[in-house]
Amino acid sequence: MLQTSKQTPINSPFNNRTTAEKVMKGVDLTGKTAIVTGGYSGIGLKVTEMLTNAGAHVIVPARSVDKAMPVIDHLKNAELGLLDLMDPDTINKFAKGFLASGRPLDLLIESAGVMMPTLKRDRRGNESQLSTNFLGHFQLTKALYPALKQANHARIIVMSSRAQSWNGVDFDDPNFNHRKYDAHTAYAQSKAADALFAVALDKRAAKDDIHAFAVHPGIVPGTDLSRNVAGNEALKKASAFALNQLEFTHMINTGNSIKAKLAHEREYDYFKTVSQGAASTLWAATSPQLADLGGVFIEDCNISHVEPADSSSKFGVRPWAVDEKTADRLWQLGEQLTGTKFTI
Secondary structure: OOOOOOOOOOOOOOOOOOOHHHHHOOOOOOOOEEEEEOOOOHHHHHHHHHHHHOOOEEEEEEOOHHHHHHHHOOOOOEEEEEOOOOOHHHHHHHHHHHHHOOOOOOEEEEOOOOOOOOOOEOOOOOEHHHHHHHHHHHHHHHHHHHHHHHOOOOEEEEEOOHHHHOOOOOOOOOOOOOOOOOHHHHHHHHHHHHHHHHHHHHHHHHHHOOEEEEEEOOEOOOOHHHHHOOOOHHHHHHHHHHHHOOOOHHHHHHHHHHHHHHOOOOOOOOEOOHHHHHHHHHHHHHOHHHOOOOOEEEEOOEEOOEOOOOOOOOOOEOHHHOOHHHHHHHHHHHHHHHOOOOOO
8 A cells, every 4th residue: 555645735825826035035044054956057046046045055066166156156155066966976075075064954955957868877877867866866865964963953855846747766677778768757767766765765864853855846947957858049048038037937827727717627737937946945945834744745835635646637746756665665776776875
């Protein structure tokens, strides 16, 4: 029997239209330390900006410091670190440097990711989406755990996606060694793994007053995550500007809503601005409503509901992404594929 009982929506004051600014209104993070992977572009950058505005000191690890420096340099409470999630040596070196500083780690936000690239592997032979989106963060969390344990009420936010509803983890062939590589299937697998990671991590870390959450930010066009998706780059940038800065998302969403009503459909796709996309992550990181509710999948600034495995709904989390026994199996796979024993 699948164990998904924690996945029950609560009375959140926010919804899919909520912005990062609204979530963070009145939040004071003075004296807190956060690490945000992927914190120099897209949703991750918005999260970094809002955390620093609230008084937190934020470390942003980046694979390319030269690329990240111009973006992060203007933020008053941010610093850069060197980290490649597909390179275990840089993960360990980054974590060792942070631990040497003696600082507790209040927030670990694992926002970095890749989506639907051609087949690539890390030096251990792991497929790049599984390696970056899950395995690298698994190893990073393990390496930083002493600092998380040192903090009071630390939280870990793992970025998942609606893609978790497409398919789960193939435990027999997670790295496509025997089946034909499909970028969509691999992406969905990595995002289901991220959701399961939050379940397994919270189960183990709650005794140390550490809670973990998986977050689906929503459909946010124009972020760097879509860099591997084919299309005209100039058109992508123009569309991103219109949808985010000019907030054309509101017009598109209104049109989709009207079409759905005319067709007597309950659901429709709605796009979010980067600020709206960052809202659920920030809510998971700071909301007092979640003080004792870790190990859950979050979307639209609320705990998501569980949809049946055969559901065609655009929303909700699927059982294979939040089941505790499957999460335990995923934990063992993480240890196996990284060669890292993560005992809490």
